Amino acid sequence: MCQMCGYTCKKVPLYEVSKKAGPGRKAATANDRLQVGLMGSPIANTGIRKILLTTGIPAPATSGMQKCANNIGQAIVKLNKEDMAAQLDHVNSVKHLRGATADTALPVEGDARYNNPLWSASGKTPFQPATQITYTICENVTAKKKILSVYTGNKLCKTAERQRNKGLIVNCPEHDGHCSANIQPGATIGDERSASMKCMEGQKFTVSHFTSDGDSKGHHGIEMTQHEPVDHLIDIRHLCGGMKKKIGNTAFSATMFPGKIKI
Numbered sequence: 043m044c045q046m047c048g049y050t051c052k053k054v055p056l057y058e059v060s061k062k063a064g065p066g067r068k069a070a071t072a073n074d075r076l077q078v079g080l081m082g083s084p085i086a087n088t089g090i091r092k093i094l095l096t097t098g099i100p101a102p103a104t105s106g107m108q109k110c111a112n113n114i115g116q117a118i119v120k121l122n123k124e125d126m127a128a129q130l131d132h133v134n135s136v137k138h139l140r141g142a143t144a145d146t147a148l149p150v151e152g153d154a155r156y157n158n159p160l161w162s163a164s165g166k167t168p169f170q171p172a173t174q175i176t177y178t179i180c181e182n183v184t185a186k187k188k189i190l191s192v193y194t195g196n197k198l199c200k201t202a203e204r205q206r207n208k209g210l211i212v213n214c215p216e217h218d219g220h221c222s223a224n225i226q227p228g229a230t231i232g233d234e235r236s237a238s239m240k241c242m243e244g245q246k247f248t249v250s251h252f253t254s255d256g257d258s259k260g261h262h263g264i265e266m267t268q269h270e271p272v273d274h275l276i277d278i279r280h281l282c283g284g285m286k287k288k289i290g291n292t293a294f295s296a297t298m299f300p301g302k303i304k305i
Contacts, residue, residue: 069110073102077114087111122192129188130247133181147250147270149182150190151277152241152260154234170231173197177237177260182253190247193240197231199223238263255280 043050059068080090087107094101137146156172163171175195180187199222202212214223225231238260242249248268252261253275261274 077111133183147248149251151253152179172231179241191241195225235259235263242267
């Protein structure tokens with residue numbers, strides 16, 4: 043409605059809504075886009091609400107933002123799985139151009155990342171400091187090193203923590219209700235063999251060569267999954283780093299390298 047002349051137009055929506063199957067209120071596309079941005083940011087719903095409120099912008103309700111985040115998270119997981127399947131098809135096409143068959147095993151590489159480095163608790167606590175793990179397997183066929191499989195493990199569960207504070211005995215991820223953990227609290231977070239097995243579950247490719255750290259047991263998990271031996275290769279970066287550290291700690295005799303030590 044115009045405040046000057048009183049002209050009134052037809053009712054129009056003030057924001058776009060996302061498509062949704064079934065009944066119920068549809069979410070605004072701005073809220074969905076906000077959750078997409080938060081998925082790649084360390085700021086969660088609580089942090090973005092504080093930023094909006096301190097700038098005088100009305101913030102959505104926490105429950106509504108969490109419900110939207112759950113829906114967007116499922117969509118992103120589905121999209122990533124479809125993308126990794128497309129990357130596998132591309133790798134198979136490259137193999138075909140090189141004269142290999144589609145069922146030929148792939149050379150891959152894998153490693154794990156943690157929310158806290160495992161060495162950060164050395165000398166401080168007998169327990170492992172990390173509570174979350176992400177294990178990634180990439181192809182070694184092309185120069186782009188595309189990701190073919192990802193496994194994420196988590197020990198954190200707020201529901202179980204609240205029940206433990208009340209004196210109840212709760213085991214994750216076996217307790218009733220919602221549990222965000224998929225690893226037991228007492229499990230070894232650095233078990234790369236189990237993580238690689240999770241990565242290979244339901245995959246449509248087999249592995250011939252596996253490149254990883256020298257002390258990694260990830261290739262054992264792949265062997266147990268596909269029931270075939272896998273050649274374990276040590277990556278150059280960790281190999282060179284280990285050799286450099288070993289040489290630096292080695293005591294050489296004064297006559298081994300004759301010459302002036304000062305210029």
